[in-house]
Amino acid sequence: MFEPFEYAVLARQLVIGSLVAGIDGHVTSDECRLRAALGRAYYALYLSIRGVIARRHNVPVRWITHGALHTFLRHSKAGRDVQALGHELRRLYALRQQADYEVVPASEWARKLADATFVEFMTRQAMSSVSTLERLDFAPVAELLRR
């Protein structure tokens, strides 16, 4: 089985590395790598949470969509630590949306999407959140997903 945490590792590699090989005369910019890193950081966390819930509580993964997950994680029945995780997942989701879709972002976002230190910070936050999952109780969230 593919381990989603590898996406977080890839995100860190994209931040600190460079892709110098040209493909048919095309090369990628630093911003391209950093945008990809933000997307991979988000997916590392989203897929890791999804996997824990599916495995522990037998919830079909197709029921654990992006929006449903960060909504139910923040539900009042979820418990403090899980709600905090939901807040973080939603934030990373918004960043991933910017990175993947906004080809002409507002100036504040343009700066962040090209800032390796900022993106490194975001990937570290995603990795740290993944490390907390095993100790969290997702039973209330699983119940909400089953409704």
Added chain:
Amino acid sequence: MISVSHANPTEALDDHVFRLSARARRVRVDWESLERALAAANDEFGWEADFCINPERRHVSIVVPAANIDHVARTTLDFYGAVADRIGMKEFLSIWVDFDVPR
């Protein structure tokens, strides 16, 4: 340092990266309590961060020294919990918290 900024009166607050549901926007937040909660959590976790609160956007920007990003990353969820404990979880979830590093 904690500062407060305000949205431009003509700004389209719904057309923003950090959109909130109408329900979230109706949650009443005591912004002074939030200031105190952020300051207390900043001290508790040693973040040495600066904060900029924008009540109209319901947005908090946390600027973290580059040398501290590893520590902040490892304590982010605990920080959230500490702030939520002080102002209420419903209130905390009704605002956006975003991060930045100094330019």
